[in-house]
Amino acid sequence: MSGTDDTGAPAAPAPAPAPAPAGTAPRTRTRPPNGAGPPPERVEEHGGGDVRTGRRIRQVRELGILLALVLLVAVTALASPGFLSGQSVRDLLLGATLLTILAVGQSMVLITRNVDLSVGSVMGLSAFAVGLLFVSFPGLPTPVVMLAGVLVGTACGVVNGVLVAAARVPALVVTLGTLYMFRGIDFWWASGRQVNAADMPEGFLGLARISLLGIPLPAAIAAAVVLAAGWYLRNYRSGRELYAVGSEPAAARLVGIPVDRRVFAPFVVNGSLAGLAGVLYAARFGTLDATVGTGLELEVVAAAVVGGVAIFGGSGTVYGAALGALLLSAIDAALPMLRVDSFWQQAVVGLLILISIGLDRLLALRTARRLRGGGSRGA
Amino acid sequence: MDHHPPPAPPLLSLVGVSKSFGTVHALQDVSLELRGGEIHGLCGENGAGKSTLVKTIAGVHRPDAGHVEAEGRATAFSAPADAQRAGVAVIYQEPTLFPDLSVAENIFMGRQPLARGRRIDRRAMREAAEGLFARLGVRIDPDRPARGLSIADQQLVEIAKAMSFDARVLVMDEPTAALSGVEVERLFAVARSLRGDGAAVLFISHRFDEIFALCDRITVMRDGRHISTDPVAELTAGDLVRRMVGREVATLFPKQDVAPGETVLEVEGLHRAGVFADVGLSVRAGEIVALAGLVGAGRSEVVRAVFGVDRYDSGTVRVSGRRLPPGRPSAAMAAGVALVPEDRRQQGLVMEMSIERNATLTRRWSLSRLGLLRRRDEERAAAEWARRLQLKAGRLSDAVTTLSGGNQQKVVLAKWLATEPRLLIVDEPTRGIDVGTKAEVHRLLSELAGQGIAVLMVSSELPEVLGMADRVLVMHEGRISAELSRDEATEESVMYAATGQEGRAA
The missing domain is CATH 3.40.50.300 (P-loop containing nucleotide triphosphate hydrolases)
Structure with a gap:
C-alpha cells in the first residue's frame, strides 16, 4: 500500500561491529544504531497501516451476508407481496431453524480445522430414535424422549471425536465413514418402518406451533443456541483455544493447549446439536423414516462457509454461520416465489458459495496487504 | 558488567541429556546449568543441537537419556504446559503465532485475564499487552490480527509473550535475527532486568558481539555435544569460533582436481x-x-x-x-x-x-x-x-x-x-x-x-x-x-x- 520499504530487517542498518582488535572480545555494546545511543523514550509505530482493518473487515463480512439477505427479501417481497406475510415469515424461520442449529455446531468443528460430514445421518438417527421411543414406550414423558434424542446425537459425536482426536484419523475420512455408518444403523433399525404423527403425543407435535412473542419456539431455541455458542467462543479461554488450534495446530501445542481435547469437544457438541435438530425435525414434520436428513451435511457446510467460517479453520463466527443458514433458507423459499426453475435454485446456491469464497480470498489478500502496509520500522 | 553470582542451586539444569532422531544424534550426554541472576550464552554451528536443547528445556522433546532438573529436583516435562508451569518461557527461532487471532490473544493464549464468571477480560488483556509493548518501547495494536506482521514484529510479539509469563527461566533461540539495533537494545534491557530480578536467561545467537555484550557465561556446543562452558571474561571471539568448528577437516572428501570449463x-x-x-x-x-x-x-x-x-x-x-x-x-x-x-x-x-x-x-x-x-x-x-x-x-x-x-x-x-x-x-x-x-x-x-x-x-x-x-x-x-x-x-x-x-x- 505505502511506498515505503517492506523489506523488514535487511533494510535496517546493518550491525556495525565496533573496531575491536583482532582476537579480543568486544566487551562493549557493539551495535550502535545510526551511530547514536537509542533514545529510550522513543516509541516505534509498528505493524503500520490501518489499525482496525482486521476487525472491521470481519464485521463487514457478516454485514455483507445480512445485506444480501435483506436485498433478497426486498426483491422477493416486491415481486410477490405474499412473501412478507406473517405465516410466510414464520415458515421461513421454521425452515431455517434446523439448518441454523446444524451450522452452529459445524462452525465449531470447522474452526478447529476439522469437518463433520455425518451431521445429516446423526440428525436422521436421532429423529427416528425419538419416533421409535414414542411408539415403543407410549408412557414416556415428552421431555425424557427429547433428551434421549439429543443424547443419541451426543453419542455419535463422541464416536467421531474419539476417532479424530485420539486415533488421529483425518476428520474428513472419519466422518465420511460415520456418515454411512450412522445411516446404515438407522436403516437397520427402521427396517422399512415409518413413524407417523399419529404415533406421537399431541403435546410434542404442538411444540412447533408454540410462539414466544411471535417467534416460533424452535426458532427461539435456534437463536438461543447461536447466542450461547457465540458468547462461549468469544469470551471463554477454551472457546478462544478452538480458534488457536484451528489457526496453527503446532503453535497451539507449543503454548500448552490440550489440542486433542479441544478437537474432541466440538465434535461432541456438534453431535448433540445434530441430535437436537433431529428432535425438532420429529416435532415439526411428524413423519419419520430412515431417510431423514439425507444429504443435509453439504448444505450445512455451505451455510457455514457462506457465513464466513473458514474451511481451513481459525476464523469465522457462529453468527455468520447462522446468517448463512438464514440466507440459504431464504433463497430456497424465495426462488419458487420468483418463479425460478428449481434447477436454478441449486445453481444459485453454488454460485453463492463460490462468490463468498472468492470474496473471502479477496478480502484476505487486501487485509494482508493493508496490514503489512506501513513499513515504518527501521530505527 | 562482570557478574559473579553466588553459588546457588541452578534454577534449571540438564543432566547428561541425550536425544536421537532416527540415526541422527542431536544431543549426546549434554549437561548445562542455568543459574538465577545469570545470562547464559549458547553458541554452536548449525546442527550442533542448540534447537533440540531448547525444545528439551521447553518440554517439546523428552530426552532419551538423562533428565531435566528444576531447582535441584529431577522433573519430567512431558508437555510444553509442564515446562510453563515450572516457569520456563521460550522464544523460539521461528515465531509460533496464530495468524487469525489478535496480537493480545496471541500473547495471553491460555492465560487470558479473567473477569467474573471466568469470562475473558478483554480490556485487561488489551491493557496488559499495551503495558508489555511499552516496556519493549514499541507500539503494536493489540487488537490487530497477527497475520501480516513482519517477521521482526512477530518476534516482538513472541518476546512480549515470554515477558508476560514472569518467567524464572527465559530461553531465547536467536531472538535477534530479524530485529533492528534499537529493538535489540531494548530486548537486552529486558533480559538484564530479568537477570536483576533473579531469573535465569539462556541466550542463543550467532552474533558474537551480542553474546559478549549480554552474557555472563558462554557454552559452546558441537555435533550434539557439550564442548565448554566458561565465564565471558576468559573468552575471545577467536576462542569461540575455534571451539564451534574445532574438528579436523576429514579426509572423507575425495575432491578431484578439475580444470574448470566454460x-x-x-x-x-x-x-x-x-x-x-x-x-x-x-x-x-x-x-x-x-x-x-x-x-x-x-x-x-x-x-x-x-x-x-x-x-x-x-x-x-x-x-x-x-x-x-x-x-x-x-x-x-x-x-x-x-x-x-x-x-x-x-x-x-x-x-x-x-x-x-x-x-x-x-x-x-x-x-x-x-x-x-x-x-x-x-x-x-x-x-x-x-x-x-x-x-x-x-x-x-x-x-x-x-x-x-x-x-x-x-x-x-x-x-x-x-x-x-x-x-x-x-x-x-x-x-x-x-x-x-x-x-x-x-x-x-x-x-x-x-x-x-x-x-x-x-x-x-x-x-x-x-x-x-x-x-x-x-x-x-x-x-x-x-x-x-x-x-x-x-x-x-x-x-x-x-x-x-x-x-x-x-
Whole structure:
C-alpha cells in the first residue's frame, strides 16, 4: 500500500561491529544504531497501516451476508407481496431453524480445522430414535424422549471425536465413514418402518406451533443456541483455544493447549446439536423414516462457509454461520416465489458459495496487504 | 558488567541429556546449568543441537537419556504446559503465532485475564499487552490480527509473550535475527532486568558481539555435544569460533582436481525484497561451488529462485548463455538444470511411491510410449541407476519410506541425474545422513564434477564446504558477504563471513 520499504530487517542498518582488535572480545555494546545511543523514550509505530482493518473487515463480512439477505427479501417481497406475510415469515424461520442449529455446531468443528460430514445421518438417527421411543414406550414423558434424542446425537459425536482426536484419523475420512455408518444403523433399525404423527403425543407435535412473542419456539431455541455458542467462543479461554488450534495446530501445542481435547469437544457438541435438530425435525414434520436428513451435511457446510467460517479453520463466527443458514433458507423459499426453475435454485446456491469464497480470498489478500502496509520500522 | 553470582542451586539444569532422531544424534550426554541472576550464552554451528536443547528445556522433546532438573529436583516435562508451569518461557527461532487471532490473544493464549464468571477480560488483556509493548518501547495494536506482521514484529510479539509469563527461566533461540539495533537494545534491557530480578536467561545467537555484550557465561556446543562452558571474561571471539568448528577437516572428501570449463550458470543482481539482495554468482563446468552461511541467510531461497520454483523481483539467470525465464522450473529443466531440494521428504520424493517410480519421475515423458508409461522401461531405467549409485534397497518396487535417509537421497539424485543435467544444484545434500553414506554422496558429487557437470552446493556443514568446494560463496542476511577460493577458505574465514564480521581473520 505505502511506498515505503517492506523489506523488514535487511533494510535496517546493518550491525556495525565496533573496531575491536583482532582476537579480543568486544566487551562493549557493539551495535550502535545510526551511530547514536537509542533514545529510550522513543516509541516505534509498528505493524503500520490501518489499525482496525482486521476487525472491521470481519464485521463487514457478516454485514455483507445480512445485506444480501435483506436485498433478497426486498426483491422477493416486491415481486410477490405474499412473501412478507406473517405465516410466510414464520415458515421461513421454521425452515431455517434446523439448518441454523446444524451450522452452529459445524462452525465449531470447522474452526478447529476439522469437518463433520455425518451431521445429516446423526440428525436422521436421532429423529427416528425419538419416533421409535414414542411408539415403543407410549408412557414416556415428552421431555425424557427429547433428551434421549439429543443424547443419541451426543453419542455419535463422541464416536467421531474419539476417532479424530485420539486415533488421529483425518476428520474428513472419519466422518465420511460415520456418515454411512450412522445411516446404515438407522436403516437397520427402521427396517422399512415409518413413524407417523399419529404415533406421537399431541403435546410434542404442538411444540412447533408454540410462539414466544411471535417467534416460533424452535426458532427461539435456534437463536438461543447461536447466542450461547457465540458468547462461549468469544469470551471463554477454551472457546478462544478452538480458534488457536484451528489457526496453527503446532503453535497451539507449543503454548500448552490440550489440542486433542479441544478437537474432541466440538465434535461432541456438534453431535448433540445434530441430535437436537433431529428432535425438532420429529416435532415439526411428524413423519419419520430412515431417510431423514439425507444429504443435509453439504448444505450445512455451505451455510457455514457462506457465513464466513473458514474451511481451513481459525476464523469465522457462529453468527455468520447462522446468517448463512438464514440466507440459504431464504433463497430456497424465495426462488419458487420468483418463479425460478428449481434447477436454478441449486445453481444459485453454488454460485453463492463460490462468490463468498472468492470474496473471502479477496478480502484476505487486501487485509494482508493493508496490514503489512506501513513499513515504518527501521530505527 | 562482570557478574559473579553466588553459588546457588541452578534454577534449571540438564543432566547428561541425550536425544536421537532416527540415526541422527542431536544431543549426546549434554549437561548445562542455568543459574538465577545469570545470562547464559549458547553458541554452536548449525546442527550442533542448540534447537533440540531448547525444545528439551521447553518440554517439546523428552530426552532419551538423562533428565531435566528444576531447582535441584529431577522433573519430567512431558508437555510444553509442564515446562510453563515450572516457569520456563521460550522464544523460539521461528515465531509460533496464530495468524487469525489478535496480537493480545496471541500473547495471553491460555492465560487470558479473567473477569467474573471466568469470562475473558478483554480490556485487561488489551491493557496488559499495551503495558508489555511499552516496556519493549514499541507500539503494536493489540487488537490487530497477527497475520501480516513482519517477521521482526512477530518476534516482538513472541518476546512480549515470554515477558508476560514472569518467567524464572527465559530461553531465547536467536531472538535477534530479524530485529533492528534499537529493538535489540531494548530486548537486552529486558533480559538484564530479568537477570536483576533473579531469573535465569539462556541466550542463543550467532552474533558474537551480542553474546559478549549480554552474557555472563558462554557454552559452546558441537555435533550434539557439550564442548565448554566458561565465564565471558576468559573468552575471545577467536576462542569461540575455534571451539564451534574445532574438528579436523576429514579426509572423507575425495575432491578431484578439475580444470574448470566454460561458464554454465551466471546469476546477476538477483533480488527479492526482504529475502535476498544483489546476488551475483557464476559456476563453471566441472566446478563445485559451495554456498555457505547460517540457516536463514537466504541460500535455499536463492537456489530456488534460480531454478524457478520461487519468484524474484529483479536480476537475471543465464544457463550456458541463455536467459532463463523466471518462475518456470520446466524451462530450467529443459535448459539442463537440476535441483536436489533441501527437504527430501517434503520436496524431493513422493514418499508413498515406489523407489523406481520416484527415480523415473523426471523422465516420465521420455520413457513413455504414446503417452503411456511402460512398467518394464521404468524398471530397467531405475535398476540401471540403482546400480550406478550403489543403492542399498530391498526391492525397487518397495516404497521409498523403507530406505534410510542416505539411500533416499541417492534416489533423489538418481531422479535428477537421469535428466543429464549441465548444472546440478544440491541443497544440503547430506543433511541427516550417516557418515558412511555421506562419503558416498561426496564421491558422487566429485565424480559428476569430473564429468564436466557444474555443481552448486548449498551446505551448512563446514567440513563439507571446505572439503568439496573449488570456490566458497558465503551469504549473510541475504547478501553474498564473501567469495573465497579453495585456498582462502578456512573454517574461521567462512564463519566470520557467515556471521557478518568481514575482514577479521582469526
